[in-house]
Amino acid sequence: MKDIVYRLGPGCEVDDIVEGNMYIGKVQGFATFGTFVQLNDKTKGLLHKSNVLTEKQEHDSIIVLVNQVRPNGNIDLREIVIPEGSYETQLVTKKITLTKLSDLISKIGRNVTIEADVVQIKQTSGPTIFTICDDSGVEDAAAFTEAGVRSYPEVNLGDIVRVFGEATRRNNQMQIEVSGMQVLKGEEADNVRGRINRALEARAEPPEVTPLVKSDVIDALWPEMRKLAKIVRRAVLTQQPIIIRHHADADGICAAVSVETAVTQFIRDNGGDPDQDNFLLRRSPSKAPFYEIEDVTRDLDMMLKDNVRFGQKLPLILLMDNGSTEEDMPSYKMTEVYGPDVIVADHHHPDDTIDKYLLSHVNPYHVGGDFGVTAGMLGTEIARLINPAVESRIVHFPAVAGVADRSEAPELDSYLALIEGKYTRDECKDMALSLDYEQYWLRFNDGREIVKDILNINNAPERHAKLVHLLVTEANAAIEDQMNTMMPHIHDQKLTSGANLFLADVEMFAHRFTFPPPGKSSGEVHDILCKKYVNEPVVTLGLGPDFAVIRSRGVRMNIPQMVRSMRDEMPGAGISGGGHLVVGSIKFVEGMRAQVIEKMIEKISEFPVTSL
Amino acid sequence: MKDIVYRLGPGCEVDDIVEGNMYIGKVQGFATFGTFVQLNDKTKGLLHKSNVLTEKQEHDSIIVLVNQVRPNGNIDLREIVIPEGSYETQLVTKKITLTKLSDLISKIGRNVTIEADVVQIKQTSGPTIFTICDDSGVEDAAAFTEAGVRSYPEVNLGDIVRVFGEATRRNNQMQIEVSGMQVLKGEEADNVRGRINRALEARAEPPEVTPLVKSDVIDALWPEMRKLAKIVRRAVLTQQPIIIRHHADADGICAAVSVETAVTQFIRDNGGDPDQDNFLLRRSPSKAPFYEIEDVTRDLDMMLKDNVRFGQKLPLILLMDNGSTEEDMPSYKMTEVYGPDVIVADHHHPDDTIDKYLLSHVNPYHVGGDFGVTAGMLGTEIARLINPAVESRIVHFPAVAGVADRSEAPELDSYLALIEGKYTRDECKDMALSLDYEQYWLRFNDGREIVKDILNINNAPERHAKLVHLLVTEANAAIEDQMNTMMPHIHDQKLTSGANLFLADVEMFAHRFTFPPPGKSSGEVHDILCKKYVNEPVVTLGLGPDFAVIRSRGVRMNIPQMVRSMRDEMPGAGISGGGHLVVGSIKFVEGMRAQVIEKMIEKISEFPVTSL
Amino acid sequence: MKDIVYRLGPGCEVDDIVEGNMYIGKVQGFATFGTFVQLNDKTKGLLHKSNVLTEKQEHDSIIVLVNQVRPNGNIDLREIVIPEGSYETQLVTKKITLTKLSDLISKIGRNVTIEADVVQIKQTSGPTIFTICDDSGVEDAAAFTEAGVRSYPEVNLGDIVRVFGEATRRNNQMQIEVSGMQVLKGEEADNVRGRINRALEARAEPPEVTPLVKSDVIDALWPEMRKLAKIVRRAVLTQQPIIIRHHADADGICAAVSVETAVTQFIRDNGGDPDQDNFLLRRSPSKAPFYEIEDVTRDLDMMLKDNVRFGQKLPLILLMDNGSTEEDMPSYKMTEVYGPDVIVADHHHPDDTIDKYLLSHVNPYHVGGDFGVTAGMLGTEIARLINPAVESRIVHFPAVAGVADRSEAPELDSYLALIEGKYTRDECKDMALSLDYEQYWLRFNDGREIVKDILNINNAPERHAKLVHLLVTEANAAIEDQMNTMMPHIHDQKLTSGANLFLADVEMFAHRFTFPPPGKSSGEVHDILCKKYVNEPVVTLGLGPDFAVIRSRGVRMNIPQMVRSMRDEMPGAGISGGGHLVVGSIKFVEGMRAQVIEKMIEKISEFPVTSL
Structure with a gap:
């Protein structure tokens, strides 16, 4: 069996040293009376010149035996020369008390050891910031090697690490000033990962609520x-x-x-x-x-x-x-x-x-x-x-x-x-219309605060009421104006199926680039026509240059199927689209508009009307 | 009359304590010889064990009477037991010397008291930053409770506060490290607000200049x-x-x-x-x-x-x-x-x-x-x-x-x-054309520095001259190219009123999506025609697919009135628009273009020509 | 010859003072026994009251003669009254050891002197940050006068400066805390600039590689x-x-x-x-x-x-x-x-x-x-x-x-x-198609990481393969769909020259606002036609409302010349465009589309076919 040479791991202190054991250290410096040998970042011993065997330079590795740990903590060493290959190195890990990240605040100024999952690594122009997550929470750990140089390059996103360092408050946020970091492997990592995962699983588990x-x-x-x-x-x-x-x-x-x-x-x-x-x-x-x-x-x-x-x-x-x-x-x-x-x-x-x-x-x-x-x-x-x-x-x-x-x-x-x-159906409807109207002007911005006011979750009920009232009024005025413009131009046709077909041109006879947009405009036209032809089947086509919006009532439509068959029957019309059974849309190339409309009417005629 | 128990306000010091008065304090800690009682953040006294009456724990409230204030500042206390309800609490406010925010720089490292209006509250991940404004200026006050936790949640935007703290320089900007903050109420607040307002009113008052x-x-x-x-x-x-x-x-x-x-x-x-x-x-x-x-x-x-x-x-x-x-x-x-x-x-x-x-x-x-x-x-x-x-x-x-x-x-x-x-009329015209041309390419960016160069306020007259020369040359070349394209396609018509009407299609017979845009193009066409028909009334319509730009000379037009009457007479044409009497625009739906143009010509014919 | 009064430059210390010389200084303050005079930021001497000649106030300038520099560094002064104009001022510059910016890291905490070019000046709310560049590298130098106030306003971008200050590490980046800064002029500046330029020239020189x-x-x-x-x-x-x-x-x-x-x-x-x-x-x-x-x-x-x-x-x-x-x-x-x-x-x-x-x-x-x-x-x-x-x-x-x-x-x-x-021609083609397809959806974003994956420079060959496979598949499906839509609507015509002319409408008979865009669609159509008419000359026109894309094979076209002559022959058609000899495009106003196409066909007919 080989001899064992210990390597003092990060975080270890004088207490972790055993007299008589061999350690691998690093030459720190020379004094008249001997050589200082660093056993780890924190612990150094003295190799009296009488115990020196070989010539070394600063930073050289050296194997030493611990003669004595004195009561004041001084460590007396003896150099050992032992051929490489004839010994095994073994890491002394601090018998560590793990700190949970959530307890960090109570350890400010003290050294802590954390086992955690690396969830973010950000290289700043100064330190490398590792965001780590254990079974209790998430914090940042800052490690510094050289300005802008990645510390611990062996540590990757998703690794399980043991972090040693001081709990500090920086810009008044908890942070660990890293003095050492180890990537855990194999079983050890699996254990920690398992622990974190179980804790996360438990913390991620939704509470017991019912619908x-x-x-x-x-x-x-x-x-x-x-x-x-x-x-x-x-x-x-x-x-x-x-x-x-x-x-x-x-x-x-x-x-x-x-x-x-x-x-x-x-x-x-x-x-x-x-x-x-x-x-x-x-x-x-x-x-x-x-x-x-x-x-x-x-x-x-x-x-x-x-x-x-x-x-x-x-x-x-x-x-x-x-x-x-x-x-x-x-x-x-x-x-x-x-x-x-x-x-x-x-x-x-x-x-x-x-x-x-x-x-x-x-x-x-x-x-x-x-x-x-x-x-x-x-x-x-x-x-x-x-x-x-x-x-x-x-x-x-x-x-x-x-x-x-x-x-x-x-x-x-x-x-x-x-x-x-709390809210009537009409008030809900008003909020819905307000959302649609406001989102139209927001384009693809989220409009967070305005939307919160519309939905009355900003704790400002008066502003909510005022805002919704305004938006509903404006939206309805815009819809009315659009209807006044569109309705005189609606073409109607009695289909052989008995259904009433209405064609509304949302491009040529409607305000464009404003609220209500084409889909909404078609819907509003359809609603008006449904009210007018109250007991009759109604199909409304909102026609753009290369698309049509379809709404129907009282007709057993199947729009997805209709679109599919038109696509097959009209190659070169560039047909696509779909939607629900009775509400949908179809796209085509502009040059085939007339033929597509004709074919669509033919198809719609084939759908049976239902009793209303 | 009830007894009075004083509460030592923030900022108060030993000088503000009156022997024989009762104060409400907080148990800070225990020593073998007695209990330390905090009267406020800065001031504590000793309650000798012989003077303790009740059993307390750390942080408990306690009422004490001040036996003596010793020359060295030590305060000897005696516990008082007095039933709640039998006394009134009264705040001792420091006889304070207010510091003006504008004087803060001369007080670095010293404690100051400020009375000010809260104009911004920003919660950082560390302290809460209150931007405060008094009658002399504006500065930041940083208050810290816990990382990312809002300090003084009772303080709102617009409140009048009294701020105690140390004048510091942080990132080399003046800042107050807050040790206490009170929202002032009622008369006290009104007084401060009045003072700030009067000062602000005075500072906001524009200087005495004349046109x-x-x-x-x-x-x-x-x-x-x-x-x-x-x-x-x-x-x-x-x-x-x-x-x-x-x-x-x-x-x-x-x-x-x-x-x-x-x-x-x-x-x-x-x-x-x-x-x-x-x-x-x-x-x-x-x-x-x-x-x-x-x-x-x-x-x-x-x-x-x-x-x-x-x-x-x-x-x-x-x-x-x-x-x-x-x-x-x-x-x-x-x-x-x-x-x-x-x-x-x-x-x-x-x-x-x-x-x-x-x-x-x-x-x-x-x-x-x-x-x-x-x-x-x-x-x-x-x-x-x-x-x-x-x-x-x-x-x-x-x-x-x-x-x-x-x-x-x-x-x-x-x-x-x-x-x-300094500038001739022509140079002004060149700057104006440069602004229009450059803004066209800037879209809706402000182009701050370029605009400043065009207007020659960047202290770089040569660059200004070069830039304006370039922009004017480019703009004029673009206008000339547009005119060469448009002029061959102008339709003209003699109206019954005697006016010359010109129709220019700014969509079909003009470069699009470039400078000059339709409105400007119509104006340029109109200018050319006015020069050509120098003594005759001229009306120019720049026609787009769903809009027209109207310019006229020598005709007593009233465009807003014309648009209003067309809107009434042509329901379903989606008409809107307006402008000045003789310069304006009209919008309509594309499908009604021909009818709208016809009607517009009819209306324009009715306006009398004026002598030129 | 005039007397010389020295001015002690920044960085100078007591060693740089010569007994018996006159210096110009500033009154720093008064003591009972005399006046303190500052000779520069670091060095002051005592003017004993017995040696005071004139009445001064703090900050006043004063001319003094150095009586003695004592071993402990104290400097004894004597006031001199000497009429302005009767003396010359001469700057004492520290006999300085210049530090290279690249050596700064080895001087942390020590005072250094740098000669450098000012390449950036940023006024922060605290110090002014001068980014300086010497013959070895680039670093920041921070100078502070007052919060937000520009330090050394006489220093401009591009000036050569001598900077004195302490080498520090701030946010773990090297920085010089400036204690003094001089703009060098004339020969001195030229020398430094020359040195920096030569070093830069040398460092900028590309390495010796061959194609x-x-x-x-x-x-x-x-x-x-x-x-x-x-x-x-x-x-x-x-x-x-x-x-x-x-x-x-x-x-x-x-x-x-x-x-x-x-x-x-x-x-x-x-x-x-x-x-x-x-x-x-x-x-x-x-x-x-x-x-x-x-x-x-x-x-x-x-x-x-x-x-x-x-x-x-x-x-x-x-x-x-x-x-x-x-x-x-x-x-x-x-x-x-x-x-x-x-x-x-x-x-x-x-x-x-x-x-x-x-x-x-x-x-x-x-x-x-x-x-x-x-x-x-x-x-x-x-x-x-x-x-x-x-x-x-x-x-x-x-x-x-x-x-x-x-x-x-x-x-x-x-x-x-x-x-x-490493890569076959087909794999290169796939990468190329992937780039085109992805860029289409990226619009004008650079899509840096995705593009790096397509080009396989992200060190993730599997992801590269998967991504390119996906993009090629999607791109080809889109192209096939577009061709299915377009091909049935191609108009063909045999030109008198014998060439086959094909007209493809990329607006009316093609999917719009999707991949492939019009130019690419025309190219694909052309490729299909070239394969079909394998030994014949083929010209394909992709026609939009106000533009046409031209591709040809087997015809000796000269598109730039054709466009030029059409522009001359058709004033008012707003013609522009160009490209290569046999591939190009032409723009015109929409209202002249039919005439332009007719003329274009006429022109194309005149180009002779070549043998294939």
Whole structure:
């Protein structure tokens, strides 16, 4: 058996030295009476000149035996010459008392040892900042080698490390001034990782709340909602940035703002810097109800740059009122290459092929529900699972969302009942219209504070009332003006099926680049016509130069199928589109507009009318 | 009458203690010989064990009587037990010597007391930073409780506070390290607020300058201009951000840049951080000569976020060459909900209904003037009232603005006379054309330094000359190219009124998305035609797909009235628009283009020609 | 001869004082026994009251003679009264040991003297930061007078200064705490400037590398490439920001990314802050293959603001695959006014008139080459001259660029041979298509990390493979869809010349606002037709509303000449355009579309067909 030469690990002190043992040290300097040998950063001994055997220079390695540890802590050494290969080196690790990150504040000025997961590494022009996460919390550890030089280059994002250092308060934030850092490996790392993971799992576990309303659909979705909420909570606990992408309409806004509210509060509750939500959480309204290739490109561009520049983790992407259809596929293929986690809460008809790209997907269709259980309802329940403390502030969001999306699901009535005495259905409708109108002018900004006022979560009920009143008034005036312009130009036609078909040109006979936009304008025209032809089947086509918006009542339409067959029958018309059965849209190339409209009328004529 | 128990206020010292009085204190700690009692942050006394009556723990409240204040400052106490309700508590406030913020620099390292208004509260990840403003200036006060935790949560924006602390220099900026802060209430607050207000009023008062030129209109506007200048000065003195929104043409730029120049210098003169103007002052060119709903939405979105994130005051919004018409109404309704102050200096025909939304409105029409007294003239005079020191740099702006807007007011000649020997009328015209051309490419960026060079206020006359020469040459080449393209396609028509009508298609027969844009192109066409038909009445219509630009000479037009009657007569044409009597524009839906043009020609025919 | 009164310069100490000499000093204060006189910041002497001649106040100037310098360093003075004009003042400069900036780290805590060039001056809210550059490196020097007040206002950007101060580490970056700073003038400055310049020249000199491939064209361009590389290296060494503007296609990206890679590494190698490349280097893809007026306007706006706000030098502008034609002229005229340096590496046919605006212009046409030696090839060779260490990472860029631009130059084969075994021609083609597709969605963002993955320089070959596979698949699917839409609507016509002419409407019969865009769509159509009519001459016109894209094979076209003659023959059609001989585009006003197409067909008919 080989001899053992010990190496005194970081953090070890004189107490950890055993007389008679051999240690490997480093020559620190020379005095007239002998040589000082450093056994680690903190501990040095004296090699009296009588005990020197070989000629060394500063910084040379040297093997010594500890003759004596004197009562005053002085260490007397003797040099040992022992052939390489004839001994084994063994690390002496400090019998350490681990400190939890959450206890750091009580240890200011003292040396601590932490075992943690590295969740961010940022090279500053001075020290390297390692953000570390243990089973109790998250803090920064600053290590300095040379200005702008990466300390501990062997430490990577996701490693389990043991950090030694002094607990300090810098700019009044807790920080560890690192004196040593070890990457743990194998079983040791697994143990720590296991401990952190178990703690994180436990801390990420959503609290035991039950749905706000009685609903078979929501009950059936509950496990998946808990799962999604847990992923979000875990992201917050491990400093993973979160991007919420959502459809820029009232339902999507309600969904996203409910989660935004819960997450912001959850960050604060977990000791987050008050400004941190600006870095860790971004809410981005998206034009389309799917994750467009342009959006994913911008998100990836930004997140990869932040990853390189700030050592920031790739974000968790949460899609709301958005993300469940085949149209999202190209974007998911991009996320798959780079690997950010993607989760979805949507009420559009889901396409199963996308699920392999998602960590979690909450969708009422998965459990026999339909789009009547809107994204805003899902979002509010998920928000409560993330942080139930925000419930009272967002409890009316499901009703606003449901009214906005004209939900006919029984859940809407339950959600409305829940807020009886606080908000009427009309008030919900006003908030929904205000959101749509304001978002139109916000374009793709989140308009955070204004949106909070519209939804009355800014603790300023008078301002809320004034704002909603103003926005509703302005929106209705704009709609009325648009209708006055459009209605005189509607073409109507009695179809062979008995349905009334109306053609409204949203390009040539409508105000453009203003509220209401084409889709909304078509809807308003359709509503007017439905009221006028109260007991008759009505189909309204809002016609643009290269698209048409379709709304119908009293006709057993199947728009996705119609679009598919037109695509097959009209090669060269560049047809695409889809939507729900009775509400949808179609795109085509402008040069084929007349033929496409003719074909569409022909197809619509074939759908049977239903009794109203 | 109840007994009085005193509470030693922050800042009080041993001198403020009266022997024999009772004080309420806090148990600080225990020694073998007795208990230490803290009377406030700075002052503690000893309660000898012989004088202890009740059992207490650390931090417990305790009532004590001061037996003696020893010469060395030691305080001997006796515990008193006195039933709650049987005594009144009274605060001992330090007989304090108030320090003015402007004197802080002479007190570094010493304790000071300040009475001031809280103008900004920013929670950092360390201390809470209160920006405070007294009658002498503005500084920061940093208070720390716990990292990232709001100190003195009872203190709100706009409160009057008494701040105790040490005058320090941090990052070489004066700062108060807060040891105590009290919100003053009632009379005391009113007194301080009164004092600050009076001082601010006095400091905000514009200096006694007189208009640059003799003008009845400007003389009549002078009081309102002083009022507006005072609001701007006061904003600077209280750290209120300022947004200058202005029409993106030469007149609007001259107006806004003159005020920008004055305010920037005024910030510096008042000790502002040299980078502060980047945060406190933003100049935004606006496409339309009114405050568009999209612009106000973006402004509100940003200002509300800054308000939450940085505790920044809502800004003062200054609209220039912009803001006085009915079209601004929707935006004012939005500002009214949120309450930022809005002021206007404009020369468009004002609509009285908007004045209730404005703190000040300078407009020549209010005093019998007209648009000939342009915004650039108004802006320059206002800038002098804000800071007369900048006069020599901006003295030529009124002439540039007047020439740009083809002012026929006598004021223009006076302003030109003022700069005789420095700039000719042609040079002013060149600067105006350069501004228009450069702003076209800047889109809605302010182009600050380039604009300053065009206006020759960057102290680089050679560069100015070179730049203006280049821009004028390029602009004229572009105009010539556009005219060569457009002129062969002009349709002309002799109206029954005898006027010559010319139709120029600015969409189909003009370069698009380049300089000159449609409005400018129409104007250039009109100018050419006026020269050609020198003694005849000329009306030029620049026709786009859904709009027309109207210019006329020698016809007694009333465009606003024409637009109104067309709107009534052609429901479904989506008509809107207006402008001045003889210069204006009309918008309509593209599908009604032919009918609208026909109707417009009919209407124009009805206007009588005038002698030229 | 006049008497000499010495003035003790900054940095001088008691050793520099000569007994018996007269000095000019400043009264520092009064004691009972006399007056203290400051001779410079560090040195004061005592003027015993018996030696006082005149009455002075604090801070007054005073002339004294040094009686004695005592062994303990005390200096005894005697006041001298000597009429102004009767003496000369002479500065005593410390016999100084100059420290090189690169040695600063070894002098921490010690006083140093540096002679350097001022390359940046930034006024912070605290000290003024002078970034200085000597013959060894670049560092910051911080000088403080009063918070936010400019120290040493006499020092300007570009001055040669002697800086005295303490070498410190602040935020762990080297910095000099300035105690004195002198602007050197005349010969002294010239000497230092000469020394710095010679050192910079030497350090900027590209290393001795030879071209990657044998090529007469590249050999002939080598001196100019060295010159351009040297300018870039010198910019890095003097902290001049660099803007790389490049055509947003695969060739342009390869060119720009190769230089970006070399420069980034070069900044790091020269001790640059790891975040510095984000400030010092910006890569901006440009839509057009020329420097558009809108782009130069934005660049100038930003650079001038940074110049004022951060005292940053005007940048070096490097145009790649861009910049060599007449169309760049308006932008160059703007850069000329402001003076940022502009250099070009392009393979478009150069217009000689622009060269007077450029410091360097690398272009194969200058040496008898043509566009087959693409910008990506030039860029890669230049990158190696900037920093040969990056060669292995970018060695395949020329092949990707060449394949992308369908180069028929022999150089392409050589570059392909160079990477044999690493990348096939098809893999290069895939990278090129991926770049084009991804850039389309990136719009005008640089997409740095994604682009690095496409080009496989992120050290992640698997991710590269996955990403390129995905992008190629998506791009090809989009192209196929576009072709299915377009091909049924192609109009064909046999020209009298025998050529087949095909008209493809890229507006009315193509998907718009998606990939592939019109130019690319036309190219794909042309490729299909060329394959179909394999031995026949083919001309394809991609027709938009106001533009046409022209591709031809087997016809001896001269598009630039055709456009010129059409412009002359059709005044009022607003014709412009150009391109290469057989590939190009033409713009016109929409209202003249039919006539322009007719005329174009007439012109094309006149070009003779060639044998294929």
